[in-house]
Amino acid sequence: MNLNHPLDLQTWQGLYVDLGNNRSPYDTLENLTADARATLGAGWSGTDAYMYYTYPPMLMMIHYPFAKLYALFYPPVPLNFSPVGVDPYPQVPLLLNFLFKLPIFLADIGIALLLYKMTKRSEKTVVAFLFNPLVILVSACWMFDSIAAFFLLLATYLFERKRYDLSAVSLAFGFLTKIFPIFALPIFCTEFIRQRSWKFVRYAFIFGLVSALVIAPFWSGVKLSFEYQAAREPSGLTPLNFTVVLQEAGVSQSTLDELKFAILPVIGTFLLVMGMSAIYAYLSKKEMSLRRKILITLVVYFMVSKNVHEPHILTLIPFFLLELHESSTLDKRIHYHVIWILPFIYAAVGVPLIRFLYGYIDPNVLRLFESQALPSGIVLAQGIVLGAVVIMFYAALSSLLITLIRGKPPVPIEALKRLRK
């Protein structure tokens, strides 16, 4: 329970203190951002916001009752955020860990139940999801991607059951938790158009209305969060994250800053628009299951996004398992394992894994594992491994995309049953 990513735990702790004080975390974000922008010389001062609560509002709405409950046991304390560029090591009570992770665990169980239903009671698929090491690492120690993945999967399930309004609401909830489910909206809409139905207008309207109603009260904070996400430097499992190599090669800091905070975010945005438009256009007329279309969309999204962090890959896993259930081939099974193993290795080497244990280990010991404290030889080796993982991951995504596009459309289960009869 007391396993966490130190930087993200600072955000969860701040979120609980803010909500316990009936204060919007967006106000704190704006304050911290102004501080960061006035700070001299620190590593993050080039970004558009302090890395605090830079998500849409759903997460804080889910946690509001939990935070009020937490405040009954632990009255809110003054927050002390680490300066920009410095790793924090907050110590939090076990109760905060439990309450924060409870909705994440429930979302994981929800995904498992949906997989059970969507695969006509395949226990193998459920077990494969719940015991996937990347899912365990992300949900137990790190991030809340499960919640967004749950809403996206629920939207898909409801759409398949022709409960379109609820599907639109669920997709909006996904977008209001983390931004990426919005990239599935065109897929849902073009499904209607492909079937020559005007229902896409109603679907898009409900999605927009729910999103607008939730975002409106927090507009300035949400806007700042989106600006931050748009302008942040490329990072994680993306080829755009190559400035580390240039840094090692001795390129000046000012040139690196220009690249990281000005040029690459622009290139990343252009890539995203071009890549997503191309895949939407390609899929708009294709006869294939909705699940596979969403899987392909997610694969392309991770190929063209400038920020692909290890927890994001969790969303691929349930859709990939559905694909394997529908049409499992050796090729796809290999891809499945490569797709989750590589982000796991990236986290294990990059964070590194031992820092998730910081609830049990003295922070002074863990500081020895920060990149600035490690000997240069180890940092170089770490960089080479991470670089190799990024290249392999990108190659795996490209190869998977080709496999999914070339693969024969899966035979609908109902049609298969009829054939058997």
Added chain:
Amino acid sequence: MKTRNALMRWLAKRIDKIIVVAGYCVLFLLLLTLVPGILYQERLVEVGIWQETREIKNDHFIVRYAMNSGDNKPTILSPSEEELLAVDGWESTITVDNSARSFWDHTFRSYATEDSVRHNMGWENYQLMQTSTLCDNYVTIGYKFYSHENTRLTLNLKHRYENYSLLIWDNVAVNQQGAAAQPKYRVEAGLSFSENVQHVWDNAPYWVNLTCSLDNIEENRWYQIAQLTVSYSTLPQWMS
């Protein structure tokens, strides 16, 4: 109905092309955001209402910040909601004891939002940030300090208010409680003026001297030094 169906058939037939064209339109709009004067918005926040001056002395330097409150000016209303006073701005001065350091080694960064301004000065291993926030009828001024390593520093922070004579010091809260929790961190503060309202009307300058020493800093974090709240008095009876 026929038109609707025809439109849908047209849409379904050309949806891929429509998406591609829409993609190009978004790219075009994105391109426009890079061209100054079209959709491009300067990310810098307006700081024109703030003025900064610096003075160099032999053993210390002074940075003076003045603010024109503009549209955000706090106002004091009478019980009948009649405007008694609108505060046009305030001036704040930071004096740093500089006997062992060169002024020219200091770097400065200021950042202003709608109702607050941050002034930060840094010298090798320390940064001192002053944050002033304008509220409805008071101003809070906070100081915090950051050091990368063990630093001993003595600061003389002075605030001077002479033109805006209706300002009074309502509260000076220094982080003494924090000091008790962190014995290596010592702060002393004192007010060099008496809280005599009549004195305020004389337009005499008022100073708050804040002296702090920080020893054995081990953590990489900002230390809150002091939080000052300046509020505005209502008009005395003899003026009303």
